[in-house]
Amino acid sequence: MLRGYEMRSSKPVIPKLNPDLEPDVMQNPAGQAYRVLIVEDDVELARLTAEYLEKRNIKVSIEHRGDEALARIAREQPNLVVLDVMLPGMDGFDICRELRNQGSDLPIVMLTARDEDIDQVLGLEMGADDYLAKPVQPRVLLAHIKAILRRSTSQDKIVSDGDSLQFGQLRISKISREVKLGNDNIDLTTAEFDLLWLLATNAGRVLPRNEILKSLRGLDYDGIDRSIDSRVSRLRRKLGDDAIASAHIKTVRPHGYLFSPTGW
Secondary structure (H helix, E strand, O other), X not given: OOOOOEEEOXXXXXXOOOOOOOOOOOOOOOOOOOEEEEEOOOXXXXXXXXXXXXXXXXXXXXXXXXXXXXXXXXXXXXXXXXEEOOOOXXXXXXXXXXXXXXXXOOOEEEEEOOOOHHHHHHHHHHOOOEEEEOOOOHHHHHHHHHHHHHHHHHHHOEEEXXXXXXXXXXXXXXXXXXXXXXXXXXXXXXXXXXXXXHHHOOOOOEEEHHXXXXXXXXXXXXXXXXXXXXXXXXXXXXXXXXXXXXXXEEEEOOOEEEEOOOOO
């Protein structure tokens, strides 16, 4: 159970907050609320944690089963996941491992009641960004979430204005439709640039083929069309991305493609 809540009649009560005194309200660089998915089989704990975070302008959704977590993440595309270790159907270690195997850079905070060093080491080696032992005070959890989101936002994507993006050495300008990788100008067709811009503005998120086709051509994916796959292959080649072990534009089977914000 989270510390920091009053206990009355054996039911935890969240302390009332004065919004004028709270310095913890969060929003992303675009002024929007962050989205957090809590994967926790303790229904009451998940509810209390969600209520606390929502008071800080964080949009929270909850999943109680481990074997449903990956589908929820793919569907909802949260900015961060708070992931319990002991879950029904699939444990948190396996969920974390599968996300990293898919190439996802989604920030993950793992929680566990098992206060053992080997669990913490295992969680971090699986690719978790942080690991906290329960019970954890709400403000401590919030502080860790804020630090990770702040770090991931600054590392993932630099937006100089609404029409330019930079990822390491990769610079993309929507106005001039120019792409530079280091000192090299990358010559792209109109269709290739449109695809790159769509992927880059959704960096760290798996984009399904259907969504890509809808955005670029206004069409639904029929399960046969391979035009997007061909375009991705050309993009990879021009950006020097290895076609077999792509590190920048990753194939996430059977869902779609993920543009990695790191490593450029």
